Amino acid sequence: MEYQVTLPVKNENGYYEIRLESIGGLGANLCGKMLGELGALYMGLNAASFSSYGSEKRGSPVKAFIRYSGREQEIGINSPVEKPHILGLFHEAMIGKSAVTAGVTGDTRIVINTDASPENIRKRLKLKEGTICCIDALSIAMESKTRINMVMLGAIAKASEFIPLDAVSELAKKTIGKKYPAMWEANLEGIRRGYEELKSQYFAKDESGEEEYQEIKNEWGYANSPIGGVNPCIGSTVSNDLSASREGYIPLFIKERCINCGLCDSTCPDMVFQFAKGEYQGREAMVNMGLDYHHCKGCLRCVDVCPVNALVAGVEREHPNPEYAMRNQDLLPEQLDYEALGPNSYVTSEAYLTENRVDGGLV
Ligand code: SF4
Ligand code: SF4
The missing domain is CATH 3.30.70.20 (Alpha-Beta Plaits)
Structure with missing residues (x-):
């Protein structure tokens, strides 16, 4: 079934863009591919998706990029997403370790795998303006016996406000359900819980300039060395x-x-x-x-x-x-x-x- 959706916003080139930041082993690559397929096969959009990873080792950094446009406009570029509308952070320990939030603006929705509150994540990301969407994908994955990427997929669909949950479930059934039929129920549960349990909060910029965030420094000195x-x-x-x-x-x-x-x-x-x-x-x-x-x-x-x-x-x-x-x-x-x-x-x-x-x- 094809769901007719309208992209809520587009960048200056006419695209809606998603970037996933993760480490090898958490399934961001598959999640990116599924988001691309969702756009092209289920939502009446043009879509492109690709990943970037080095040695394909568990634990090494992975990025996945997804780009959507309306059917009237072909996708003519194949470069990494620099200013994402949605940023998916699969591992909160990446905060401060690499430039995961590069290109984030006040319009970006950051979907992060964490059990912390949006306010706490905002502070740690030193974000002045934007939307933080928190989902405890790790605990849900353990409880539902699924993988983190399925929970994140559901959460990203919810944060987008245009990717229908039914479309995600249908796609998962056709792809993963065929290959691993025994996992189907667990994956569906993970996707549904990711969608339903996402906690989002918008933070407006404080125009008074009173909001001050401390610079996070990882340098040891006499006051803080262990x-x-x-x-x-x-x-x-x-x-x-x-x-x-x-x-x-x-x-x-x-x-x-x-x-x-x-x-x-x-x-x-x-x-x-x-x-x-x-x-x-x-x-x-x-x-x-x-x-x-x-x-x-x-x-x-x-x-x-x-x-x-x-x-x-x-x-x-x-x-x-x-x-x-x-x-x-x-x-x-x-x-x-x-x-x-x-x-x-x-x-x-x-x-x-x-x-x-x-x-x-x-x-
Ligand atoms: S102790 Fe840690 S590193 Fe060693 S096998 Fe177990 S999980 Fe792996
Ligand atoms: S019983 Fe388990 S924990 Fe104990 S030594 Fe053997 S493998 Fe290790």
């Missing part, structure tokens, strides 16, 4: 902050289930597991003491390999790491209390057990 040379950015080195390259999941360790088989240790590419001499079932053994998350990139291979579900997937931002503290306490990086956060403070097996989740077979 104690004892501790590296506060989990999964990163001191000189290279890689926190944006993790997809938002971490392995959680349930020590009570561990049989100390060592499979996680031989699978992990980053030597995250800490084994030490101890006792297991009344005998001296090498015992799994837990994870050093500073080296963990969140690939979850250890979760796949653990035979007794002693490792389960968790959402990184649910635990008190620096990003979490910034969101929940409304702080800027230089205002964080790194001493209180501690290097490994953000997850323990006890923290997991008190949450009483059901994934991994826990009841």
Whole structure:
């Protein structure tokens, strides 16, 4: 079925443009392709979409570009979108790490995967004017057993105000539903929740000039340097902050289930597991003491390999790491209390057990 839509705004060349900023593994490329197909096959528009990525590695930066025009006008350019009408940010840890908001104007709608409020994101993006649309795509994807890109697709459709939810669902059924029929219901649920749970807020420019945003600086000085040379950015080195390259999941360790088989240790590419001499079932053994998350990139291979579900997937931002503290306490990086956060403070097996989740077979 073709839905007749009218583009609400166009740029000086007559196009409506979308740019997606993401990292490899979150599915922005497919999301971009589906948005292009939606325009051309379902909404009576001309459409073009393409992606730009480097090594195709999980965690490396990815951009996708989508351009629409009315049927009366052909799309004659194939260059990256510089001033998007919609900017989709698939990973909030990219804020401040790369120029994800380049070309954003007061007319841009920023759709971001986060559990933070639009006001908090506005502050972190240092945005003076514009619309911020927040969707907790990571949690929805986990709950609905779908992928982040499906939730973001639904959210972008809602933010656009012209892409019909029915058209998105039809397309997903035809493309993903054919290839992975078992995933169809979950994907539909993710798209619907992305559409319905989007929280949008418009921020007008303060003409009085009283609004002042502090410049975010990531430089360490005597007032804000962490104690004892501790590296506060989990999964990163001191000189290279890689926190944006993790997809938002971490392995959680349930020590009570561990049989100390060592499979996680031989699978992990980053030597995250800490084994030490101890006792297991009344005998001296090498015992799994837990994870050093500073080296963990969140690939979850250890979760796949653990035979007794002693490792389960968790959402990184649910635990008190620096990003979490910034969101929940409304702080800027230089205002964080790194001493209180501690290097490994953000997850323990006890923290997991008190949450009483059901994934991994826990009841
Ligand atoms: S694979 Fe699982 S059971 Fe084996 S040592 Fe690692 S956490 Fe423990
Ligand atoms: S998620 Fe990947 S990097 Fe992290 S502990 Fe597991 S295997 Fe190692």
